[in-house]
Amino acid sequence: MSSIQRNLVGIVGALAFWEAIVAIGLIDAFLLPPPSAVAMAIVTLLEDGSLVIHALSSLQRVIGGFALAVVVGGVLGFATGWFKPFADFAKPTIEAIRPIPPLAWIPLAIVWFGVGNAPSYFLVFIGAVFPVFVGTYSAIRAIDRTQVNAALCLGAGPWLLFRDVLVPPALTIVFPAMRIALGIGWMCVVTAELIAAQSGLGYLIQQSRLLFQIQNVVAGMVVIGAIGFAMNVVMERMERRLNHWNHGERNG
Template sequence: MPIDVQPPRTRGPDTTRAASPPRRAVPLPVWNLLAVVLGLGIWTVLARVGVSGLPGPQAVAVRAGELAMDGTLLDDSLASLRRVLIGFALGSALAVPVGFLMGWYRTARGLIEPYVQFFRTIPPLAVIPLAILLMGIGETPKIFVIFLAAFLSCVVSTFQGVVSVDATMINAARVLGANDAVVFRRVVVPASTPFILVGMRVGLGAAWATLVAAELIAAQEGLGYRMQQAQIYYDLPSIFVGLITIGVLGLIMDRLLLAAEKRLTGWQERR
């Protein structure tokens, strides 16, 4: 039986293209810098066309230099920063255990949650008259209003983090012999940490947002106080200096919290 022998096929040229190297993503700081430059450019254009007497970046920078040279800007920044830090720290320190209680114990949830939800519907600024009557016009009412804003923002996030823990993880830990204390410490707390840190970031923003109104209470220094004084004399550059300083300080504190979040939740999948 003859065997059909076919000539070997010659291999043609390789038509497969080499895989193109992946495109390098533009670093995030570059986009941040571009956003700042664009913002300054738009601000300059609006100031040049005379939008409602808007001061330009140069006028604001000159005024910031004047306030920095005589020490006013530093003193006001330190006073406001001290109030925000104390109020935010006290609010977060109380919000975390209260949120854990509400999320872990149904009895505590039933007793505490109505009050939390009630006070959440009341703007912290509306408490200022009551705080003045009960606490006077010193530092206590200012810090209390900031504390209340930070607490209400953080406690809800902490509570949501506890109740959102996957029941499968809790049941698996119990099957392995873990008691309630171990489950809470090794499962609930780590799983709730991302929610807690997000709540702290929201609470920090609420604390800074409440600062200006809190410094209405017979303050003699502070960024909010300086902005209110500038309003009386229609000193727009000073108002812008206060706004920018608050924004920069708040941004720095938020970046610090974000860095802590990445360090404490390194196990979490990120995009």
């Protein structure tokens, strides 16, 4: 049996167990609807178009906030890792802000930006920027300076040094950090939508809870998990393509 087949068997088994414990009454079907009811809810939400609209709203917010986090976190991580005087000024402040949970920023985000898209973008950015920063900083600090000095002695300019000496080894650390950052950003956007948005999967879950449509709540959770899984798969494939030389060495 292949790995994919075992994965499918595991998923089917878990769904069958879930369906069975609800069917025999171990769990109240109102509190936790069975997979069959959740599947029907997903179909209904797809038919009326609301699920697609909310999912696209959440994706738009997480992609925007994550992209900004990659740029800011990457630049700050590179600058603090490469230029020690800059690190002496900036790193203590960054490290003091980094432990603050993204959820703690929600009251300020609402005060600063009101209710709508902006708080969600901001919270995704806050959640994602620090993993990118730490990954980039660690990657730059881990680069062998002997290779850098050798490249400089051979006449490498700033762009060639950055592209051929710094970026390739750094990607092996930066990309896993970006995957973590995207996962955190996805969690942050859904949380923000529970409180300060008029659309999105978090908003769908909150409205369904208020209407006691528990099957829609669970349906929204299932879609959140599915989209998060898909985003992680996409990031893994991008990582393999960009780091193919490193994977080749490992496999060899």
